[in-house]
Amino acid sequence: MSEEALPEDDRARAAEYVLGLMSKDEAAAFAERVQRDADLATLVARWQEDFATMADETVEAVQPPVRVRRKIEARLFDETKTPRWLIPGITGLLAGVLALVLLFVPVGTGVLPPVDPVYHADLAGEDGTIILAAGYDDTTGELYVIPSLAPQEGTAHELWLIEGDNPPVSLGLLPETDPARLLLSPDVAQSLEGGVLAVSVEPPTGSPTGAPTGPVIASGEIVTL
Amino acid sequence: MATREDIETWIARCALGDRRAFQNLYDNTSAKLFGIALRVLKDRAEAEDALQEIFVKIWHGSKKYTAGKASPMTWLITIARNHSIDRLRARRDDHDGDDKIAAMADASPGAEARVVAMGEARRIEECFDTLEEDRASAVRAAYLDGETYADLAERFNVPLNTMRTWLRRSLIKLRECLEP
Numbered sequence: 001m002s003e004e005a006l007p008e009d010d011r012a013r014a015a016e017y018v019l020g021l022m023s024k025d026e027a028a029a030f031a032e033r034v035q036r037d038a039d040l041a042t043l044v045a046r047w048q049e050d051f052a053t054m055a056d057e058t059v060e061a062v063q064p065p066v067r068v069r070r071k072i073e074a075r076l077f078d079e080t081k082t083p084r085w086l087i088p089g090i091t092g093l094l095a096g097v098l099a100l101v102l103l104f105v106p107v108g109t110g111v112l113p114p115v116d117p118v119y120h121a122d123l124a125g126e127d128g129t130i131i132l133a134a135g136y137d138d139t140t141g142e143l144y145v146i147p148s149l150a151p152q153e154g155t156a157h158e159l160w161l162i163e164g165d166n167p168p169v170s171l172g173l174l175p176e177t178d179p180a181r182l183l184l185s186p187d188v189a190q191s192l193e194g195g196v197l198a199v200s201v202e203p204p205t206g207s208p209t210g211a212p213t214g215p216v217i218a219s220g221e222i223v224t225l
Numbered sequence: 226m227a228t229r230e231d232i233e234t235w236i237a238r239c240a241l242g243d244r245r246a247f248q249n250l251y252d253n254t255s256a257k258l259f260g261i262a263l264r265v266l267k268d269r270a271e272a273e274d275a276l277q278e279i280f281v282k283i284w285h286g287s288k289k290y291t292a293g294k295a296s297p298m299t300w301l302i303t304i305a306r307n308h309s310i311d312r313l314r315a316r317r318d319d320h321d322g323d324d325k326i327a328a329m330a331d332a333s334p335g336a337e338a339r340v341v342a343m344g345e346a347r348r349i350e351e352c353f354d355t356l357e358e359d360r361a362s363a364v365r366a367a368y369l370d371g372e373t374y375a376d377l378a379e380r381f382n383v384p385l386n387t388m389r390t391w392l393r394r395s396l397i398k399l400r401e402c403l404e405p
Binding site: 009015047050062068069075076077120135146 | 373
């Protein structure tokens with residue numbers, strides 16, 4: 001058969017690839033072509049989308065027994081993880097940290113969140129609504145945030161790290177609602193463990209005093225993963 | 226009913242290690258994904274094991290999911306379906322060592338799929354309906370029952386090459402209907 005010679009046949013070949021109708025060798029060769037050929041990759045993605053949509057319509061949902069969820073959670077979360085690094089006493093370091101100018105870099109959509117987050121925090125308002133989710137990746141030293149509440153006109157949201165009884169340390173002004181990342185200095189990164197993140201309402205250029213001046217609208221404990 | 230945005234947000238937050246987001250994702254999608262595993266594997270105990278693996282893959286794979294590319298349900302369903310088919314074929318391989326069918330393609334190719342609009346599902350159904358009934362059911366069987374060309378040829382009682390030609394023509398017809 002000479003279907004390889006017919007370009008329109010890629011439509012069918014891409015579907016066969018998605019369906020798993022190719023032999024191992026054929027599929028490996030096709031996968032290599034997909035890597036190099038963006039149009040072919042698009043064709044594969046469309047078939048995946050269309051077949052998945054068909055399956056979503058065709059297949060009835062069936063409630064799985066509760067034990068499945070328990071087993072999954074036991075597998076994923078029950079292991080007691082040793083912290084990645086131990087935290088030395090850092091009292092006194094935070095004052096120096098205050099002088100740092102920290103800027104969040106908006107990352108837009110489509111940028112990958114941390115590969116292996118070690119800390120996570122959900123910042124909720126008084127009514128329990130989550131206003132910000134944050135994750136820290138110690139391989140890149142970046143804090144990744146997803147804000148879900150834009151500041152009101154003429155104000156900005158500033159993110160603070162509170163560690164024990166120390167004064168809050170500004171981590172910078174948050175973007176409106178786009179995910180963003182911020183490179184933390186090692187000192188700040190070390191004080192994440194056991195700390196609290198909080199969001200306050202500030203003037204558009206940030207707190208003029210270096211401490212929160214407006215109402216704190218959300219806070220959340222930093223959880224070690 | 227969870228929206229596309231809800232599901233995207235939960236997946237993004239799973240990538241941040243957010244367990245509550247994972248629970249929301251599980252509560253809102255596990256019944257559909259269990260349905261798919263059951264349909265493919267046709268065995269409840271095995272589908273339960275598969276569902277565990279599927280959600281472990283989702284949790285670990287959430288970092289690779291990029292919002293705005295594949296729709297989140299497509300991403301989830303592809304993981305569920307491909308894992309179930311891999312299991313089905315591994316089970317068959319135990320009985321039949323010379324099965325040469327490839328493992329499933331990755332669930333998240335880099336390419337952009339168009340956003341599935343409301344009504345898209347209906348259009349896909351309509352396009353399946355333009356195929357002769359047994360051909361439409363052969364395409365569905367390949368996706369949902371993991372049938373190979375050999376299985377399909379046997380079921381429709383035609384030579385293997387005839388089955389191949391049939392199915393390829395049907396797939397091209399389907400693509401032309403979906404993207405005129």
